[in-house]
Amino acid sequence: MLKLHDIHTYYGRIHALKGVSIEVQDGTIVTLLGANGAGKTTMLRTISGIVPASAGKIEYDGKNIEKSPPQKIVQQGIAQSPEGRQVFTELTVLENLRMGTYPRKDKSEVNKDFDMIFNYFPRLKQRINQLAGTLSGGEQQMLAMGRALMSRPKILLLDEPSLGLAPLVVKEIFHIIQEINKRGVTVLLVEQNAYQALRIAHYGYVLETGRVVLQGTGDDLRRNDEIRHSYLGR
Template sequence: MLLELDDITLRYGRIEALHGLSIHVEEGEIVALIGANGAGKTTTMRAISGLNPLASGKIRFAGKDITTMRADLRVPLGICQSPEGRGVFPGMTVLENLDMGAYTRKDRAGVAADLKRVFELFPRLEERQKQISGTMSGGEQQMLAVGRALMARPKLLLLDEPSMGLAPMIIQQIFDIIVEINQQGTTVLLVEQNAQQALARAHRGYVLETGRIVKEGTGQDLLHDPAVKEAYLGVA
């Protein structure tokens, strides 16, 4: 098992945001975590990345207990996140942003190979590698955020709302690239409000409501679950 969250609880002050949440991700999977705004999806991602400490529970990665490990030490282990809202460095060029993704690495030949891979996945980034990232469109910035995360050569890629604010055609393209990244050997944990697109591509999924897992199953099972369809897919 690559990632295991075991009965984790997380609080913001007196507010309990996650209540005894347990999920797991096997190596090679795409796992989708879906839910409404405020369900705790981003909080779960921040817990995995080490940005928010747990009140209780355990997080294990590749068999290692990382519950109290600092966030910056989790990146070399193989956990890397493309954050909600993209979070590119707006005053830097595309290439400088991608270089920042590889800041923990010393293997220059490997970094060069991964840069080539990112440009193959996102030809637009190669075309615009000297452009200041803050002047790019939302879709291009999303490609850059995912590409930057890939430059860390993650074992587990955390994607937080990659389709947010994008045009339908770009959303389709982003999800197709997520599948390609997975097929190339990277495990993906995907947080998405676009449940239709996420579940259609996920091997497994979890439904999160107010900090608790209320359903889990294969992507296809959840996609065709009447309660999930009514609540998240707009189908009665």
């Protein structure tokens, strides 16, 4: 469904991605692991067109998208829930969710998707008219994910959804990610919580300084001694 082939991305003179190649199969959860600065967020931003690749190819549903602008990429079915939530704090929960529908032309179907979002995240329905800036961290994460889902993506890019959240909320978020995937949305997940990520991922890649250094199924990576030592604390 999504293929990156020999992708190079720069921030100014900083060579952030150095020939990265990955594949994301339709209907799977794929996770990207690595230390801070490894290039995980850059990869998501490159796929989204926010930071353009300087070399290499990104193929989505058989089409090259590495030169497409971000809005076109969203319209084609790739949505991102960014690191740090980045909700619109001065807008209500409902207004934030409506922002996710911006690229859609089937406005008559939008109300059905509100029902879907409130099924995933009942707390958002309870706070529908509350300003997003007054929500808890966990609720803001749910709102960021809900906003991305309102564009009806085929692939959902999630950047550190568990960051700064209490363990019970983290467990809830990961359960919802699995439910979203079961309903047909492919997920590419960047996550510091390697244990939780590998528990739900079908496949994973490990990045170090802009390169893929290890890959395998979630189970294989969870059993890998190097991963257990570096990321799982075991």
